[in-house]
Amino acid sequence: MPGDPTMKHLAYHDADRVTVAMDVDYPDGASTGWHAHPRAQLLHAIEGVMTVRSEAGTWVVPPSRALWLVAGMKHEVRMSGAVKIRTVFIDATALDHLPKQSRVVSVSPLLRELIVAAVRIPLDYPGYCRDARLMRLLIDEIREADVLPLHLPSPRELRVRRICEGLLADPASSSTAEQWGRQLGVTARTVHRLFVRETGMTFAQWRDQARLLIALQRLAQAERVIDVAFDCGYASQSAFTAMFRRHFGKPPSEFYR
Template identity: 40%
Template structure:
C-alpha cells in the first residue's frame, strides 16, 4: 500500500499493515498516537522523533519502534518511509519506550517489498510469510544510541530542551547545578535519576543527534565539530565512530 492514511485500513483484520509514504521536505507530523504499534523506517532522508520520553534522530537505514498508545511527533527531512502498523498482541518488542533500531540488509529488502502487500493479504501465503519474517527480524534488531531521554522535572527539562536546540560538548554540569541551586554532587545524582544517564553521556547524545542531522544535510565535518565545541575534527570523528560504529563521512555519502 502506498500513500494512504492508516485510518482507511486500521480496522482491517490483519496483525500487520504495511504502508509506504513519500513526504515533502521538512514535513511535520504533529503529536499523535496510534492504536497499533508502529515501526517507522526511512528508506531515504532523515526523521526527528519526539515523545514525552525524549528525542531521537533516525538516519537513513535506521528505524524507530513506537509502542502502541505512545504519543509522538515526527519531522521528516526529505524522508521516504515504510511504516508497519502492528496489532498490540502481535508486536515483536516488549516495553513501553520508543527505540531507534538498526536495519540490516535483509530487513531493508523485506521492508522494500512490504509496500506491495495489500491490507487484506493472505495470512498463509507469500505476503503473510513476508510479514511474519519482518516481525522476527524486528524482534532481534539492534538498538541504536541516538536517544536523549527527557527528565520529568520542569526546570531540568527546560535546560535539556535548550541544549537540544543549541548543543555543545563544552556545557559544564557545574553551570547547570548553579542554575538549579544544587551542589554538583546533588545535581549529578538528580540528573541520573531523571534521565538514566550521566550528564556527560546525555550531552554527548544531544551533540551526536545534532551532528547526524547536519551531516545528512551535507554540512562539513570540520564545521560541525567546531560548532559543537570539539577540540578538533579528529576528536569529533573519533567519538562519532566509537558511539555509532561508522565515520561521519559515511552519513554524508548516504551509507
Template identity: 40%
Template sequence: MRNIPVADVEDLDRAVLAIGTDYPHQHVLALHEHRRAQVLYAATGVMRVETAEGAWTVPTARAVLIPPRTPHRVTMTGVSTRSLYIEPAAAPWFPPRCRVVDVSALLRALLLDAVDMEPRYPEHGRDATAVSLILHELRNLTPLPLDVPLPSDPGLRRLCEAFLRAPDIHDPPGRWATALSVSERTLGRLFHRETGMSFKRWRQRACIVHSLQQMAAGVPVTRLAATLGYDNPAAFTAAFKKVLGRPPTAFTTAGRLGPDA
C-alpha cells in the same frame, strides 16, 4: 500501499499493514498516536521522534519502534518512510518504550516489498509468509544508542531542551548547577536519577545525535565539529565513533533508495 493515511486502513483484519510515504522536506507530524505498534523506517533522510520521555533520531536505513498508544511527534529531514503497523497481539515482545534499531539487509528488502502487497493479503500464501518472516526478523534487531532521555523535573528539563536546540560539548555542569541553584554534586545525582545517565555522557550523546540531522541537511563535518565545540574534525569523529561504533560516513551514505524503490 503508498501515501495514504493509516487511519483509512487501520481496521483491516490483518496483523501487519505496510505503508510507504514520501514527505516534504522538514515536514513535521504533530503529536499523535496509533492503536497499533509502529515500525517507522527511514528509507531516505533522517527523522527525529519526540515523546514525553525523550527524543530519538533515526538515520537513513534505520528504524524506530514506537509502542501502541504512544503520543509522538516526528520531524522529517528529506524523508521517505516505510512503515509497518502491527496489531499488538501479533507482537507481544514489542518494547514498551521507543527504540532505534539497525535494520538487516533481509528486513530492509522485506520492508520495501511489503508496501506493494495487497492491503488484505491472502491469509495463506506468499505475502502471509513474508509477513511472518518480517515479524520474526523484528524480534532480533540490534538497538542503537540514538535516544536522548529527557527528565521529568521541570527545571532540569528546560535546561535539557535548551541544550538540544544549541548543543555544545564544553557546556560546563557548573552553569547548569547555578541555573538550578544546586551544587554540581547534586546536579550529578539529579541527572542520573532523571535520565539514567551521567551529565557528561548525556551531553556527549546529545551532541552526536544532533549531528546526524545536521549531516543529513548537508552541513560539512568541519563546520559541524566547530559548531558543537570540538577542537577539530578528528576529535568529533573520534567522539562519534565512541558513541555509535562507526564513523559519520556510515550514517550519511547507507541505505539510499533509487527513484523506483
C-alpha cells in the same frame, strides 16, 4: 504529511490482518504533527533522517535504522532532508516476543527488503499465502534486530529540563554541572543526582548524546563535517570523527552514502 494522514492511516489501523505496511514521502522540514496509533509501528526511512519526539524523549532515526514505537505513544516526526518513509503497523497484542518499549533498532539488508516488499502487499492479503509468509518473516526480523543508543530521554523535573533546553540550544556550550548548579541555586552534586534520576544518564552522558543526535540531523542536511564538529562542541574534526566512528563504525563523511 501529504494528503490527509488521518484518513490514510485509518485503513491500516482497521485492517483485519495483524501486520500491514504503507509508504509516504515528505519534503525537507515537514512535520507530521502530534498523533498516536492504536497499533505498534516500525518506522523506517529509506532516504532522509527522521527526528521523533515523544513525552519519553527524542529519537534520531537515520537510514539503515528504524524506530519501534509501542501502540498508543503520542509522537511527532520531523524530517531532515527529503524523507521516504516505509512504515509497518502491527497488532502487537496478537503476537509474542515483540519489544515492550520504544527504541531505535538496526535494519539489516534483509529487513530493509522485507519492509519495502511489505508496502506492496494489499491490506486484505490471504492468511495463508506468500504475502502472509513474508509478513511473518518480517516480524521475526524485527524480533532479532539490535537495539541502538539513539534516544535522548526527556526529563520532567523543571530544573533539569531547563539545563537540557540550554544544552540543546547551544550544544557547543562548555558550561559544567557546577556552573549550571550556580544558575539554579543548587550544588553540582544535586545536578548530577537529578540527571541520573530523571534521564538514567549523567550530565556528561546526556550532553554527549544530545551533541551526537544534533550532529546526525545536521549531517543529513549535507553540512560540512568540520562545521558540525565545532558547532557541537568538539575541539577538532578528528575528535568528532573518532567519536562518530566509535558509535557507528564509520566516519561521518561516509554515514549517509
